[in-house]
Each structure stands twice: as C-alpha cells, then as structure tokens.
Amino acid sequence: MSEANTTQTEDASQRTTDDAGGAIGGSAGRTTTGESEERIEDHWRNYEFAGEPKLSVEDLDVYYGEEQALQSVSMEIPEESVTALIGPSGCGKSTYLRCLNRMNDRIKSARVDGSVQLEGEELYQDGVDLVELRRRIGMVFQSPNPFPKSIRDNVSYGPRKHGDISTGLLPKLLGRDDTEQREELVERCLRQAALWEEVQDRLDDNALGLSGGQQQRLCIARCLAVDPDVILMDEPASALDPIATAKIEDLIEELAEEYTVVVVTHNMQQAARISDQTAVFLTGGELVEYGETDQVFEDPESQRVEDYISGKFG
Amino acid sequence: MTDLQYRIRDYRQRTAPGAIAIHVLGAALFVAAAGLFWRGSGLFGVPLLGMVGLTAVGWRTHQGETARGLTxxxxxxxxxxxxxxxxxLLVHARDAFEHMGVELLWMLEGPFWEPPSPEGNYSLTPLLVGTALTTVIATMVAAPIGIAGAVFLSEMAPERVRVVVKPGVELLxxxxxxxxxxxxxxxxxxxxxxxFQTPTIASYFAAGLMIGLMSLPTVVSVAEDALSAVPESMKSGSLAMGSTxxxxxxxxxxxxxxxxxSAAVMLGVGRAMGETMAATVMLSHSKGIPVPFFDVFSRYGETLTTVIAQEAPNATGGMHESALFAAGVVLFVSVMSLSIGAQYVEWRMYRKLGGES
Amino acid sequence: MSTIDDTGVVAGVARLRNATTLPTMALSLLTVLMGWLVLFQQVGETNEYLGLPIVELFAISVLVQGLAIGGLGVASYVGALQSTSDRTAGLFTGAFVGSLWAVVTAVLVTVVAGLRMVYWPGSSVWIFSGIPVPLGILLSLLGGVVGFLAVVLPREDLGATLPVSALLVPLGMFALVGPLTVPWTYEPGWTTVVFPGSEVLPFAFFVTSLLGCWTLAKISEGFGATGRQRGAYYLIGVSVAATLGVLGMLVYFIVDKGFATLSTGASFDGWGGRLVLPVVDWAVPWFDANLPFVFNQPGGLFVDVPGVWPAILGTIWLVIGALVVAVPLGIGAAIFLTEYVERGRITQLVEVVTNGLWSTPSIVFGLFGMAFLMPRLSNGGRSMIVAQLVLGFMLLPLVLITSREAIISVPDEYRDASAALGVSRWKTVRSVVLPAAMPGVITGVILGVGRIAGETAPLLLVFGGQPYPSTKSPVSGGKGILESFSFSLQPPFITNSALTERGTALPFQLYTSITAGSSPKPEVFSLSEFGWGTALVLLLVVMGFFAIGVASRLYFRRKLNYE
Structure with a gap:
C-alpha cells in the first residue's frame, strides 16, 4: 500500500516539476542512457568567459525516486547576462533551474547530488539559509502567480517578509513606519518591470485583475523588490500572447544589465533573440552543449544539437 | 408580461399536443392533491394515484416531456x-409575538415563562442569554482550534498523517x-x-464545551477545504522569494x-447555535438570567433549542406552544442569516481568487 | 561554518538547537503531555514520581523553562548567543502573551486585593469624573496592555522571552513554595463556583508549558522568520494533538464502556445459524452467535438481557422512509435546476435557500412536522410516517446540493457531444449526465444518511413513544410495516396502521435511557450501562454510514484521477 503510494507521488511530482514530458521524454531518455559512449563523444567544449562565474554547477545529478532527471550537469553561468536553457519537453531544464534556488527541496522524492555554488559558496550543504538563498536567487514561474492582494502589497511582499520594510498598525505605533520607503520601492520596481505606466493609478487594486502579461511583469517586479543577484525564469512567456511575450523579452534584456538572468524556454527563436549564452539539454537530463548563443545556433558542435535546432526532432 | 407570453408561445410550439395535455392534467391533479392535503382530507391520495397513472402513461408516450414535468x-x-x-413557523408564532410584543425578546425581570397559562409571561430573553452563552463558549473552543487544525492539516501535516486524519475528522x-x-x-x-461545585449538576459552561467540541470537526473540515483551494503556484511564488x-x-x-x-467558523457557530440534543441533555432547564449575565456556572440552563425539545412534546397548544414556535422562528432567522452570511463571504473568496477585486 | 562570510547564504548564526534548548523543550513537551493527562483525569493529581508529588514536578519544570527562556533571551540580546532576531516579536505573540497577563492580573486582583472583577452590585468602583469604572476590569486590562507592550516594544529576543519568563517563573515558584498548591482554591467572585487548585494548576501548567514550548522552539532557531516558523509549528502541532486526543478519548470512552454492555450474554458458536433480515423477513445463513443486547427486546417476561432491537429496526425504517422522500425529490430538483433552467437569479436563490435549509436546526424541522404534518397524516399524534417525512425533508437539501454539484461538474462537452449526435435533451441527461454524476450523488446521500440516522431532536416531537417498547416491530401491535398495508374500496384506499403509530429509534432510545429514570431491567443493566450500550450501537451504525460514504468518495476520486 505505502509502496504504491510512493511511486504515485513520485510520478505526480515529476509531472509537475518538469514540463509534461510524456512519451517523447521517456523514450528518448532510454536511448541516450543506452548510448552513453555517444554522450562522451559529443560532449561540449568548455565555455570560456571572462570574469568570475556567478553560479557554477558541477556534476549535478537529480533523481526523482528511481528515475534520473539530470545527468551530471556541469556549467558556469557568467554574471549580468542572459543564459537560456533550451531543450525538448522533459529534458530536465526546469528541474535544473529549480536546483539553482533549491526549490526542488519542496519535492519529497527528489534527490540532488553534486554541487551548485553561488559566488563560490556551496548551496547544497548543511546550514544553508534557504531564506537568504532565495532572497539572492529570485524566481519567476511559468504561469503568472501574483498573490490575491493589491498590486502594492504584491511588490512589497518580499521586503516586508524579510523585515526590511515595516508598515501597518504596529510599526506606526512604534514610530517605525516605512510607508515612504515602500512607495519608492514599489515605484522603482514597477518601473524596472515596465509596468508602472499601466498600473500607477490603481496600485490598490487586486493584482489578480491584471491581464496575464501584466501579471507576469508584476511577478518580475515582485522578484526585483527583494533585490536578488540572480533571477531564474521558468518559461516566463509561455502562457502569454505574442504582444505580452515581446514585452517580457524586452524586459529580460534590460534586466541583464544589472542581474544575472537564467531563463528556461521552449521557444528557440526566443532564446536566440534574448540570450547571451545558451545551454541545450536533451532528453534524459543531459546537458549536450553550452556556449555563446550565436555559436550554438549557427555552428553547434554536437550533431544532436544541430538536429534539434534545425527541427529534426524534439 | 410579454416575456411570459413569448415563453408560453415558445413552449406551445416546441411541445407536442399530447405532452401538453399530460402537463396540464398532471398539474391539475397535483394542485388537487395539494389542496386536499392542505385541508387535512385523507382523500389526497386519490389524485396522487391519478398522477402515478398519468406518469406511467406519459413515460411511454412522451418520456422527455414527462421527465421534464416530473423534475x-x-x-x-x-x-x-x-x-x-x-x-x-411564522403563523404559529404570531400569537406569542402579539401577546408579548417587545418583551418576547427583551425582558429583564421574571417571571419569564409561565406555562400552561394562556395569559402568563412567555419571554425568550433567558433563552437568548442561554443560547448566546453556550454559543460563545462553543465558538471559543471551535474557532481557534478548528482553524489551527485546518492549518495543520492542509499546510503542515505530512501526507501520511493527512490521509489518515482528514477522513477521521469527517467521521468525527x-x-x-x-x-x-x-x-x-x-x-x-x-x-x-x-x-468545581456547580450549583446544579448542569452548567452552560460544560454544555458549551461539549458543543464546541462537537462543532470542531465541521470547522476543521470546511476550513481545510478552503485552505486547500489556494493554488500551489501562489505558495511557490512566496517561497521562491525567500519567505518561510x-x-x-x-x-x-x-x-x-x-x-x-470565516465561512467555516460561521457554519460552526450556526451548528452550535442550533445544537439541540447535547444541550437538552446537559442543561438544567431552569429559566432565568444569571447574575452577572455571563455567569456560565449558574443554576440556570435553557436555550432556544432545548426549550422546544423539552416542552414541545407535551405542550397542549395555545400560547405555550406559540411561544415555542416563536423560539423556533428566532432560531431559524439567526441560523439562516449566519448561513447566508457564510455563503456570501465564500462567494466573495472564489470571486477574488478568480481575479475580480 | 562560522568562517563563512556573514552575508553569504550559509547561516551566519550558530543555530541554538543545542544542549540548552533541546532538553528544555523535551521537558516542556513532557509537561504539556502530563498536564493534559492530569487535566483529563488519566493521572491523579496527587501521584508521586521520582519521590515528588506531580504538582511539584510540574512547578520545577515550569520554573526551569522560565529561567531558561529568560536567560537565553538576554544572552541573545547582549550578543552572547548569535541570533537573527527581528525588531519586534509581533502582534500575535503580543496578543497571546498579553491576554495571559490580563488573566493573571485578574486573578491577582481578586486574590490579593480582594477586588471583585465585574461591575456588579458589590464590586469595587473607581469614580472618574462621575463615571463609575470597575476597578478590577480596569486593572486586569492594564495588565494585559503592559504585557502586550512588553512583548512588542523591545527587540524580538527580549520581547518574546522576558514577558513569557515573567509568567512561568512566578507560577513555578509559588507552586513550589506555596500558596499555589492542590488544596488551594480560587473564588472569582462573579460566580458561586470554586476553582480548586487540583484542577486549575494542571491547566495552568499545561498552558504555560505550551507557551514555553512555543518560545523555546523560536529560540532554538535563533528567532527571526525561521524561529517563528518552528514556534508556530510546535504551538499548532501540540494544540491539535491535544484536541485530537480529547476527541479520541471521547470515542474511546463510548467504545470501552459500551462494549461491556454489548457483550453481556454474548456467545459465538460457529457458523450455521440463521438471521432473519429485518424489513423483508428473509432468513439468510449467518453465524450462530448470540448478541442479546443487539437482537433482544428491551423488556418483557422472557427477555433475560434487555436489548435495542426495536430501536435498530426503527432507525432502519426511518432511514428508508427519508431516502424514499429525499432522493427522488432532490435528484429531480437538481436535474431541473441544472439542465432545464438557465443559471441565473432563480438558481442562485434556490442555492442560497437550500444551503440555509441544510444548516437549519433539526428541532425547527420537528416543529414543522408537529404543526403541519401530524394533524394531516396521523390525526395529530406522533407517527412513523411523519418522522420519515421530516427526516426526508432534512435530507432533501443535502441530496439537492450534492446532486447539483455532481451534475454541474459533468463537463459540457459530454452534453454537446451527445446533442451533436442528435440525442434529445432528456436522453442525454439519462444516459450521459446522470451516470457521470452518480458517484457524487451516492456519496452525498450516504453521508447524509449518516447524519439522519443519528438525528434525535425532531424525533422527540414527531416520533417518540414509550421509552422501552417491548414488541418486535418498531411500532406496537406486533406486525411489521410491510404486513400492515391494507387496501379497501373506501377512500383513502390504502392505509397502513403501522406507519401512523409511534415508535423508537436508536438515538431516541439513547435519549430515553437518559430521561426515563429507570432501566428496563435494573437487575441486568443500570440506566447508564444501558445508555453506554445504546450509544455504542448508535455510534457503530452512524460511523458505518460515514465510513462507507468517505470510502466511496475516496474510491471515486481515485478512479476519476486515474482515468
């Protein structure tokens, strides 16, 4: 009974974490593990860049129960740039992204081996403060998920929870009210997220009344408000229409001037448009190629990546 | 009116003549049965039997239309x-309302309740105090612990605990x-x-505790449903920002x-207020306003529900019975308003989650 | 760990989950548990452990907790312990601790100063520019406010600890050296009731240790957001466990005491017996066992062990009658409201009224049955048929609500698909919508039946007869309901004498065993023994319905998820 239950939850969790992988992911995964020699053969050359890496990942393996979702992935992510993660459904790119801020801890059956370092500091070790970690590595989800609060409260949520800003009855009584600071913060973040013009007159409205694209930009503003170093985005535009998508893409490029952005996308054109470097995951949770975007798209080293990019599979 | 005419024309155009006949005949028979029943005639069974026969015929000839008529x-x-x-309730309570006026609800000096005299006092005030006391105590037990229980079940408990405790709570x-x-x-x-040396072997406090314990599972169950309805993505959004x-x-x-x-709490309060048997068995059935009014250990013990359960089986009609119906009316109105209030706030919640402010 | 830079993601503070907090937390959890057990009379308040009376052990425990909490708080404030303390301990902590302060002040005010708590004849009043102010309430409010401010004003590591410590340490001390001992009593003045130390102290220790446990949990994570999380988890977890314990104990009492009655004279002689099914009177193979309390009459010359069989039959008949009334009406109305009427004002109104009706107190239904149905159906007397109708009306809203929900949740695509194939609306409802909605309806009905079967209040008004009817059927006269139908050519053509007579049912039987004043056979069962037995049988019947309902819902849900 309990055994049956476990497998069931594992399946479910896998489905929720990764894109609905389905048949392609499963079957192709088996092929790659079968041809492990090929994997070594077309392993990507190390991507060199100037400066210290913001995030460095080494030999990262992730298992959901028995199933391996990522196979010893290693990559270094430079700061203040956009890194795109592309690949077919079920290739583990979302899993990978969620390892970077340890959101996978939420899934009971997930097991993570290997190392992820933020500015040289290991994230997978005892004593890591998840609060501090997620404060420095923010995340934007696939479908917009604003809180059912006012727009203002959505943006100021993080700083309030972290005690950076206190408003309300008690702080007012104690004379520590930060209302002005909050207003500044809300305006700054909404401007950064290119949403200020649209919502400045209705900051007290429920955020769930915004359109999908606006909601997603609000989520980005909310993420910016805690002043992270890194912003992880999990297919941030997949639930949006083309116009909203274009706005989000512009925004991502702007954000890269100040933040390290890692974005998972399904859409190769999007990756080509917005990213500085691209990592290609293929089924089975394998990082097949990682390099400058132009180079990956125009002259990939791996035959499989070329096939994937030219649309032969995936 | 034009709308109605339009509807009638539409109905006649769309419905076969045979079906219309069945509808009309069925309606007539039903009205006859209802009328006979209302007047207390034992003959109401006759048109009822006729309806059964008609239904049997209709089911063979015009099944869809007959089904529609039946529903x-x-x-x-x-x-x-x-x-x-x-x-x-209203009709039977009218006498008591006319007889007592405002004093039915608000009367501070006894005697409060003088059955079976038709001229005596019948004031609900002590019963209202009793209902209020038991309900407040029950709410103080059921609301905080109920909400805590719901939070525990939906947000904290490991899956293994949850699958056992949730049905267990429903059983309770x-x-x-x-x-x-x-x-x-x-x-x-x-x-x-x-x-504690209570003056009688019954007290509002003990009854209130028991009623609170009794409405607790309802509060937990309904509140847990509400908490689980909050989408997981919203929670992830908060966690990803570094909130605990x-x-x-x-x-x-x-x-x-x-x-x-809050709808769960209101439902719990409603249940506590309308709770009859536990209170009937546990209270002393002596009517009076405690001094001070919140002395929950006094010798008095009667609520709106218990008075009905205790006295209605033996009431001999007249003013006494009418007063009991008046208690029923007050009870019905209070619980109904709680229920409507609960539905309103719940409706607002789903609208809010749905995106309207 | 401490070598890593403080701005890093690795926690810069040494977590305090260490030698100081862990044992103290274990101590406070143990105190909570023991306090609970004493409070619910499972452990005597004069028991001795380790050579000391349990109250003194409690006192020592609370004292230790208080000192540890205060010490750790100060240590964190002066920097001897690293912590991530917030600027304030927060409103909730403030309100919680503040209200405890108010209670303590109120007790002190009455005990020490002799003031009476309430503004009532005889209370101490302070005249403030002509307005009388009750001094006791004023002082205790003041105590509450001071406690609240003491929590919220200082930094968290002081605010969350010292006001708590100030409650725990004096309680421990006074309980240890007096006057707070078992013989101590408290007379609040507003009531004649006396609060004895033997009951108040375990309660006080329970509450304060819960408070201590909460605070220690916060300390162990170094305060801040994580500390509060741990604290909240402990506070909620322990309170929920304590409450579940109470409910569990209640069930245990019924099972324990009822079982003795239930098993009186019971025997089991293997298979090969026969059971005559109630209602239809069929004999089916059954084990040859004897369960007199279940299968016997409550009284009579030849009954050695009085039982509740007529009450069981009565309950079965009531449930059947209620189902016959409520299920067709409820499902029919649900179909009409969802399939034939546009969703709008009318359906919304019906929905609101139905929900209201579902929460209407059952006694109100009883009144209605008494006033409207009894004169029309049974010449003004209580009867089975009226009770069945009343219970049916009570069940009706639930059947309507659950059927409507189930029918609405059938996707419109099914209806469209069926309509696109040229199938008429009613045939679509019958062959597509209803089968898909059936699981929901069945579950709802079973859950409703569980409630109906245990319903008592309306039965007092419209059904209940003698406390212990001594005949086979639920009604007097010896004939069952099915045999009692008689037909005639005179109107009203069909009569059933059994349906128009009074009877008994399990919940009613339990009520009468409380109020009747004497047991049917005092030499076999005392009144309360008979009551416990009846309560257990009732519990089993009702829980049986609920268990089937909950299980069928789980089953259907799982089936739905897999497909």
Missing part, C-alpha cells in the same frame, strides 16, 4: 417545503449529538459538579482563503 415538480416541491416551513463530524450529550451528562457535568513556509501560510494562504475560513 419541475420535484423542484417545486422542494421549494414549497422550504416556504411551508417558514410559513408555518458525524457522531450524533445525542452521543456527545450522553458523554457530557455522564462525565463532563459530573466532573464540574464534583470538582509559515510566512507563506500566514501572509498568502490564510488571507487568500480568509473568506472560506
């Missing part, structure tokens, strides 16, 4: 049961109130009598489900 009849009967209940919600009453009478009342799970629960989940949770 309409069912809906009409359901609604009329509701109307009848309200109407009958089904324990009949008379059982609680029996346990309360034999154990709880005795305990307070022996240890508890901050997420406190600042995202509970506010988002606030209406649902």
């Amino acid at each position: 309409l009849l069912a809906a009409a009967l359901t609604v009329s049961v509701m109307l009848l209940i309200v109407g009958y 919600a089904g324990i009949p109130s008379i059982t609680y009453g029996f346990v309360g009478l034999v154990l709880v009342n005795q305990y307070f009598y022996a240890q 799970e508890w901050q997420t629960t406190k600042s995202v989940t509970i506010p988002a489900a606030f209406s649902g949770v």
Whole structure:
C-alpha cells in the first residue's frame, strides 16, 4: 500500500516539476542512457568567459525516486547576462533551474547530488539559509502567480517578509513606519518591470485583475523588490500572447544589465533573440552543449544539437 | 408580461399536443392533491394515484416531456417545503409575538415563562442569554482550534498523517449529538459538579464545551477545504522569494482563503447555535438570567433549542406552544442569516481568487 | 561554518538547537503531555514520581523553562548567543502573551486585593469624573496592555522571552513554595463556583508549558522568520494533538464502556445459524452467535438481557422512509435546476435557500412536522410516517446540493457531444449526465444518511413513544410495516396502521435511557450501562454510514484521477 503510494507521488511530482514530458521524454531518455559512449563523444567544449562565474554547477545529478532527471550537469553561468536553457519537453531544464534556488527541496522524492555554488559558496550543504538563498536567487514561474492582494502589497511582499520594510498598525505605533520607503520601492520596481505606466493609478487594486502579461511583469517586479543577484525564469512567456511575450523579452534584456538572468524556454527563436549564452539539454537530463548563443545556433558542435535546432526532432 | 407570453408561445410550439395535455392534467391533479392535503382530507391520495397513472402513461408516450414535468415538480416541491416551513413557523408564532410584543425578546425581570397559562409571561430573553452563552463558549473552543487544525492539516501535516486524519475528522463530524450529550451528562457535568461545585449538576459552561467540541470537526473540515483551494503556484511564488513556509501560510494562504475560513467558523457557530440534543441533555432547564449575565456556572440552563425539545412534546397548544414556535422562528432567522452570511463571504473568496477585486 | 562570510547564504548564526534548548523543550513537551493527562483525569493529581508529588514536578519544570527562556533571551540580546532576531516579536505573540497577563492580573486582583472583577452590585468602583469604572476590569486590562507592550516594544529576543519568563517563573515558584498548591482554591467572585487548585494548576501548567514550548522552539532557531516558523509549528502541532486526543478519548470512552454492555450474554458458536433480515423477513445463513443486547427486546417476561432491537429496526425504517422522500425529490430538483433552467437569479436563490435549509436546526424541522404534518397524516399524534417525512425533508437539501454539484461538474462537452449526435435533451441527461454524476450523488446521500440516522431532536416531537417498547416491530401491535398495508374500496384506499403509530429509534432510545429514570431491567443493566450500550450501537451504525460514504468518495476520486 505505502509502496504504491510512493511511486504515485513520485510520478505526480515529476509531472509537475518538469514540463509534461510524456512519451517523447521517456523514450528518448532510454536511448541516450543506452548510448552513453555517444554522450562522451559529443560532449561540449568548455565555455570560456571572462570574469568570475556567478553560479557554477558541477556534476549535478537529480533523481526523482528511481528515475534520473539530470545527468551530471556541469556549467558556469557568467554574471549580468542572459543564459537560456533550451531543450525538448522533459529534458530536465526546469528541474535544473529549480536546483539553482533549491526549490526542488519542496519535492519529497527528489534527490540532488553534486554541487551548485553561488559566488563560490556551496548551496547544497548543511546550514544553508534557504531564506537568504532565495532572497539572492529570485524566481519567476511559468504561469503568472501574483498573490490575491493589491498590486502594492504584491511588490512589497518580499521586503516586508524579510523585515526590511515595516508598515501597518504596529510599526506606526512604534514610530517605525516605512510607508515612504515602500512607495519608492514599489515605484522603482514597477518601473524596472515596465509596468508602472499601466498600473500607477490603481496600485490598490487586486493584482489578480491584471491581464496575464501584466501579471507576469508584476511577478518580475515582485522578484526585483527583494533585490536578488540572480533571477531564474521558468518559461516566463509561455502562457502569454505574442504582444505580452515581446514585452517580457524586452524586459529580460534590460534586466541583464544589472542581474544575472537564467531563463528556461521552449521557444528557440526566443532564446536566440534574448540570450547571451545558451545551454541545450536533451532528453534524459543531459546537458549536450553550452556556449555563446550565436555559436550554438549557427555552428553547434554536437550533431544532436544541430538536429534539434534545425527541427529534426524534439 | 410579454416575456411570459413569448415563453408560453415558445413552449406551445416546441411541445407536442399530447405532452401538453399530460402537463396540464398532471398539474391539475397535483394542485388537487395539494389542496386536499392542505385541508387535512385523507382523500389526497386519490389524485396522487391519478398522477402515478398519468406518469406511467406519459413515460411511454412522451418520456422527455414527462421527465421534464416530473423534475419541475420535484423542484417545486422542494421549494414549497422550504416556504411551508417558514410559513408555518411564522403563523404559529404570531400569537406569542402579539401577546408579548417587545418583551418576547427583551425582558429583564421574571417571571419569564409561565406555562400552561394562556395569559402568563412567555419571554425568550433567558433563552437568548442561554443560547448566546453556550454559543460563545462553543465558538471559543471551535474557532481557534478548528482553524489551527485546518492549518495543520492542509499546510503542515505530512501526507501520511493527512490521509489518515482528514477522513477521521469527517467521521468525527458525524457522531450524533445525542452521543456527545450522553458523554457530557455522564462525565463532563459530573466532573464540574464534583470538582468545581456547580450549583446544579448542569452548567452552560460544560454544555458549551461539549458543543464546541462537537462543532470542531465541521470547522476543521470546511476550513481545510478552503485552505486547500489556494493554488500551489501562489505558495511557490512566496517561497521562491525567500519567505518561510509559515510566512507563506500566514501572509498568502490564510488571507487568500480568509473568506472560506470565516465561512467555516460561521457554519460552526450556526451548528452550535442550533445544537439541540447535547444541550437538552446537559442543561438544567431552569429559566432565568444569571447574575452577572455571563455567569456560565449558574443554576440556570435553557436555550432556544432545548426549550422546544423539552416542552414541545407535551405542550397542549395555545400560547405555550406559540411561544415555542416563536423560539423556533428566532432560531431559524439567526441560523439562516449566519448561513447566508457564510455563503456570501465564500462567494466573495472564489470571486477574488478568480481575479475580480 | 562560522568562517563563512556573514552575508553569504550559509547561516551566519550558530543555530541554538543545542544542549540548552533541546532538553528544555523535551521537558516542556513532557509537561504539556502530563498536564493534559492530569487535566483529563488519566493521572491523579496527587501521584508521586521520582519521590515528588506531580504538582511539584510540574512547578520545577515550569520554573526551569522560565529561567531558561529568560536567560537565553538576554544572552541573545547582549550578543552572547548569535541570533537573527527581528525588531519586534509581533502582534500575535503580543496578543497571546498579553491576554495571559490580563488573566493573571485578574486573578491577582481578586486574590490579593480582594477586588471583585465585574461591575456588579458589590464590586469595587473607581469614580472618574462621575463615571463609575470597575476597578478590577480596569486593572486586569492594564495588565494585559503592559504585557502586550512588553512583548512588542523591545527587540524580538527580549520581547518574546522576558514577558513569557515573567509568567512561568512566578507560577513555578509559588507552586513550589506555596500558596499555589492542590488544596488551594480560587473564588472569582462573579460566580458561586470554586476553582480548586487540583484542577486549575494542571491547566495552568499545561498552558504555560505550551507557551514555553512555543518560545523555546523560536529560540532554538535563533528567532527571526525561521524561529517563528518552528514556534508556530510546535504551538499548532501540540494544540491539535491535544484536541485530537480529547476527541479520541471521547470515542474511546463510548467504545470501552459500551462494549461491556454489548457483550453481556454474548456467545459465538460457529457458523450455521440463521438471521432473519429485518424489513423483508428473509432468513439468510449467518453465524450462530448470540448478541442479546443487539437482537433482544428491551423488556418483557422472557427477555433475560434487555436489548435495542426495536430501536435498530426503527432507525432502519426511518432511514428508508427519508431516502424514499429525499432522493427522488432532490435528484429531480437538481436535474431541473441544472439542465432545464438557465443559471441565473432563480438558481442562485434556490442555492442560497437550500444551503440555509441544510444548516437549519433539526428541532425547527420537528416543529414543522408537529404543526403541519401530524394533524394531516396521523390525526395529530406522533407517527412513523411523519418522522420519515421530516427526516426526508432534512435530507432533501443535502441530496439537492450534492446532486447539483455532481451534475454541474459533468463537463459540457459530454452534453454537446451527445446533442451533436442528435440525442434529445432528456436522453442525454439519462444516459450521459446522470451516470457521470452518480458517484457524487451516492456519496452525498450516504453521508447524509449518516447524519439522519443519528438525528434525535425532531424525533422527540414527531416520533417518540414509550421509552422501552417491548414488541418486535418498531411500532406496537406486533406486525411489521410491510404486513400492515391494507387496501379497501373506501377512500383513502390504502392505509397502513403501522406507519401512523409511534415508535423508537436508536438515538431516541439513547435519549430515553437518559430521561426515563429507570432501566428496563435494573437487575441486568443500570440506566447508564444501558445508555453506554445504546450509544455504542448508535455510534457503530452512524460511523458505518460515514465510513462507507468517505470510502466511496475516496474510491471515486481515485478512479476519476486515474482515468
């Protein structure tokens, strides 16, 4: 009974974490593990860049129960740039992204081996403060998920929870009210997220009344408000229409001037448009190629990546 | 009017003549049966039998239309049961309202209740105080612990605990109130009598505790449903910003489900207020206003529900019975308004989660 | 760990989950548990452990907790312990601790100063520019406010600890050296009731240790957001466990005491017996066992062990009658409201009224049955048929609500698909919508039946007869309901004498065993023994319905998820 239950939850969790992988992911995964020699053969050359890496990942393996979702992935992510993660459904790119801020801890059956370092500091070790970690590595989800609060409260949520800003009855009584600071913060973040013009007159409205694209930009503003170093985005535009998508893409490029952005996308054109470097995951949770975007798209080293990019599979 | 005419024309165009005949005949027979029943005639069975026969014929010839007529009849009967209940309560309570006026609800000096005299006082004030006391105590037990239980079940408990406890709580919600009453009478009342020297072997406090315990599973169950209805993505959004799970629960989940949770509490209060058997068994049935009015250990013990349960079986009609119906009316109105209030806040919650501010 | 830079993601503070907090937390959890057990009379308040009376052990425990909490708080404030303390301990902590302060002040005010708590004849009043102010309430409010401010004003590590410590340490001390001992009593003045130390002290220790446990949990994570999380988890977890314990104990009492009655004279002689099914009177193979309390009459010359069989039959008949009334009406109305009427004002109104009706107190239904149905159906007397109708009306809203929900949740695509194939609306409802909605309806009905079966209040008004009817059927006269139908050519053509007579049912039987004043056979069962037995049988019947309902819902839900 309990055994049956476990497998069931594992399946479910896998489905929720990764894109609905389905048949392609499963079957192709088996092929790659079968041809492990090929994997070594077309392993990507190390991507060199100037400066210290913001995030460095080494030999990262992730298992959901028995199933391996990522196979010893290693990559270094430079700061203040956009890194795109592309690949077919079920290739583990979302899993990978969620390892970077340890959101996978939420899934009971997930097991993570290997190392992820933020500015040289290991994230997978005892004593890591998840609060501090997620404060420095923010995340934007696939479908917009604003809180059912006012727009203002959505943006100021993080700083309030972290005690950076206190408003309300008690702080007012104690004379520590930060209302002005909050207003500044809300305006700054909404401007950064290119949403200020649209919502400045209705900051007290429920955020769930915004359109999908606006909601997603609000989520980005909310993420910016805690002043992270890194912003992880999990297919941030997949639930949006083309116009909203274009706005989000512009925004991502702007954000890269100040933040390290890692974005998972399904859409190769999007990756080509917005990213500085691209990592290609293929089924089975394998990082097949990682390099400058132009180079990956125009002259990939791996035959499989070329096939994937030219649309032969995936 | 034009709308109605249009509808009638539409109905006649769309419906076969045979079906129309069945509808008309069925309606006539039903009205006849209802009329006979209303007048207390035992003959109401005759048109009823006619309807059964008609239905059998209709089912063979025009099944769809007959079914439609039958479902309409069912809906009409359901609604009329509701109307009848309200109407009958009001009609029977009228005498008491006329006889007592405002003093029915507000009277500070006894004697409060003088059955079976038709001229005597029948004031609900002590019963209102009793209902208020037991309800407040029950709410103080059921609301905080119920909400805590719901939060625990939906946000904290590991899956393994949850799958056992949640159905368990629902089972507990089904324990009949008379059982609680029996346990309360034999154990709880005795305990307070022996240890705290209550003036009688019954007290509002003990009854309130028991009623609170009884409505607790309802509150937990309904509040848990509301909390679980908050989408997981909202919680992830908060966690990904570095909030702790508890901050997420406190600042995202509970506010988002606030209406649902308060609806749960209101339902719990409604149940506590309408609770009859546990209170009937556990209270002393002596009517009076305690001094001070919040002395929950006094010798008095009667609520709106217990007075009906205790006295209606033996009431001999007249003013006494009417006063009991008046108690029923007050009870019905209070619980109904709680229920409507609960539905309103719940409706608002789902609208809010749906995106309208 | 401490070598890593403080701005890093690795926690810069040494978590305090260490030698100081862990044992103290274990101590406070143990105190909570023991306090609970004493409070619910499972452990005597004069028991001795380790050579000391349990109250003194409690006192020592609370004292230790208080000192540890205060010490750790100060240590964190002066920097001897690293912590991530917030600027304030927060409103909730403030309100919680503040209200405890108010209670303590109120007790002190009455005990020490002799003031009476309430503004009532005889209370101490302070006249403030002509307005009388009750001094006791004023002072205790003041105590509450001071406690609240003491929590919220200082930094968290002081605010969350010292006001708590100030409650725990004096309680421990006074309980240890007096006057707070078992013989101590408290007379609040507004009531004649006396609060004895033997009951108040375990309660006080329970509450304060819960408070201590909460605070220690916060300390162990170094305060801040994580500390509060841990604290909240402990506070909620322990309170929920304590409450579940109470409910569990209640069930245990019924099972324990009822079982003795239930098993009186019971025997089991293997298979090969026969059971005559109630209602239809069929004999089916059954084990040859004897369960007199279940299968016997409550009284009579030849009954050695009085039983509740007529009450069981009565309950079965009531449930059947209620189902016959409520199920067709409810489902029919649900179909009409969802399939034939546009969703709008009318359906919304019906929905609101139905929900209201579902929460209407059952006694109100009883009144209705008494006033409207009894004169029309049984010449003004209580009867089975009226009770069946009343319970049916009570069940009706639930059947309507659950059927409507189930029918609405059938996707419109099904209806469209069926309509696109040229199938008429009613045939679509019958062959597509209803089968898909059936699981929901069945579950709802079973859950409703569980509630109906245990319903007592309306039965007092419309059904209940003698306390212990001594005949086979639920009604007097010896004939069952099915045999009692008689037909005639005179109107009203069909009569059933059994349906128009009074009877008994399990919950009603339990009520009468409380109020009747004497047991049917005092030499076999005392009144309360008979009551416990009846309560257990009732519990089993009702829980049986609920268990089937909950299980069928789980089953259907799982089936739905897999497909």
